Amino acid sequence: MRRGFYIGRFQPYHNGHQAVLEGIAQEVDEIIIGVGSAQLSHDTQNPFTAGERVLMITRALKDLGCPAYVIPIEDLRRNALWVAHVTSMTPPFDICYTSNPLVIQLFKEAEITIKSPPMYLRETLSGTAIRQKILNGEDWESCVPPEVVEVIHEIDGENRLRTISETD
Numbered sequence: 001m002r003r004g005f006y007i008g009r010f011q012p013y014h015n016g017h018q019a020v021l022e023g024i025a026q027e028v029d030e031i032i033i034g035v036g037s038a039q040l041s042h043d044t045q046n047p048f049t050a051g052e053r054v055l056m057i058t059r060a061l062k063d064l065g066c067p068a069y070v071i072p073i074e075d076l077r078r079n080a081l082w083v084a085h086v087t088s089m090t091p092p093f094d095i096c097y098t099s100n101p102l103v104i105q106l107f108k109e110a111e112i113t114i115k116s117p118p119m120y121l122r123e124t125l126s127g128t129a130i131r132q133k134i135l136n137g138e139d140w141e142s143c144v145p146p147e148v149v150e151v152i153h154e155i156d157g158e159n160r161l162r163t164i165s166e167t168d
Contacts, residue, residue: 006096014130018145
């Protein structure tokens with residue numbers, strides 16, 4: 001049994017994440033998805049709760065064809081202990097998929113195998129760009145799976161992001 005780990009903030013989960021996970025699903029038997037910064041929500045960089053992000057990911061991956069476990073992981077402000085924190089919160093895994101330089105370094109130091117999957121349309125598919133599209137009233141829905149659009153509408157996420165981005 002080969003199990004892979006993939007972590008992100010998923011603010012929101014988008015088509016780039018979907019493409020990466022579809023590729024990972026071809027290489028492993030099961031995927032563990034860590035929802036990072038799980039304690040953060042309701043700010044302009046992290047507008048969605050961990051539970052809302054779990055819902056987005058779970059719904060978007062329903063037809064992945066590979067079992068996926070979505071696990072919220074709160075930040076730990078001591079990087080030297082972070083990998084131990086992650087592995088204490090997840091089922092065991094064989095390989096970590098990431099392109100984040102800090103995450104790569106931390107998992108290398110813990111002697112866990114790393115693979116950096118190619119990013120899909122990174123210039124246009126980033127949480128930052130999608131949140132900005134929402135704020136600007138531009139088309140953001142084509143950047144995320146349809147299931148994510150449903151979740152964001154269900155929680156009135158567009159209005160939340162606009163409201164929390166206002167100044168007094």
